[in-house]
Amino acid sequence: TVYLITSGELSPNFKNHSLEFDSILNQVAQKHRNREVILGGTSLGGQAVLEYMTIPFDLNNYARIAKVFFIGTGIDYNYTGSFAEKSVQFGYEEKLVSDLCPKGVKNHFCYKYIRLNNSLQKVDNSKKEMYFNRIPKIGSDYISRFHYSKLQLPYLFIYGKLDSISPEESIYPLFQKLSSGSKTDSRNTLYEASEANGQSIDYDHADLFLYPDVNKEVYYKLYRWLEK
Numbered sequence: 001t002v003y004l005i006t007s008g009e010l011s012p013n014f015k016n017h018s019l020e021f022d023s024i025l026n027q028v029a030q031k032h033r034n035r036e037v038i039l040g041g042t043s044l045g046g047q048a049v050l051e052y053m054t055i056p057f058d059l060n061n062y063a064r065i066a067k068v069f070f071i072g073t074g075i076d077y078n079y080t081g082s083f084a085e086k087s088v089q090f091g092y093e094e095k096l097v098s099d100l101c102p103k104g105v106k107n108h109f110c111y112k113y114i115r116l117n118n119s120l121q122k123v124d125n126s127k128k129e130m131y132f133n134r135i136p137k138i139g140s141d142y143i144s145r146f147h148y149s150k151l152q153l154p155y156l157f158i159y160g161k162l163d164s165i166s167p168e169e170s171i172y173p174l175f176q177k178l179s180s181g182s183k184t185d186s187r188n189t190l191y192e193a194s195e196a197n198g199q200s201i202d203y204d205h206a207d208l209f210l211y212p213d214v215n216k217e218v219y220y221k222l223y224r225w226l227e228k
Contacts, residue, residue: 041068
């Protein structure tokens with residue numbers, strides 16, 4: 001059973017949402033009479049999960065997190081030229097994509113970050129805000145704030161080779177930290193969605209959610225990981 005948790009806010013406060021997770025997970029676990037739940041973060045929604053990972057476990061909770069996965073979620077943007085850095089520099093934060101991608105203007109946001117998209121390449125830039133409505137503020141410094149108890153969980157990170165919003169550079173530092181710990185979990189996995197790994201395309205950010213073959217090509221890997 002899968003529950004989709006979303007925010008109705010135009011500018012979500014990921015930290016506040018992370019404080020609601022324990023209550024939500026407890027309700028889910030009690031409803032199914034199964035203490036083990038799996039937590040997943042997709043795209044920018046993963047920022048709320050990352051905030052939750054900085055909070056120590058409440059041992060009084062009924063729910064127990066068994067695994068955590070992220071799809072297209074950037075984690076560490078502390079490097080030169082990162083998407084978060086450019087977002088601040090060029091004023092992407094909290095702006096409508098429709099304003100960032102004016103029709104007939106080259107080298108704008110959509111041109112830089114969505115132009116190579118395999119799923120939306122035939123969609124006019126003025127209509128792409130249907131999928132990318134707003135660019136929220138991206139959190140940072142998650143790695144140093146991760147609670148030690150939650151570093152012991154098994155993690156799966158899926159990213160697209162052409163994803164310029166949440167590239168490997170923003171994910172690998174945490175994966176490396178997880179893999180080098182004294183209590184390393186062998187199930188920790190970093191997976192690139194690309195032709196090099198047998199996929200039909202090199203995935204970008206939107207492809208991870210909109211490409212017609214993403215279920216059988218990429219989510220199948222998630223399914224197998226969840227079975228382990």
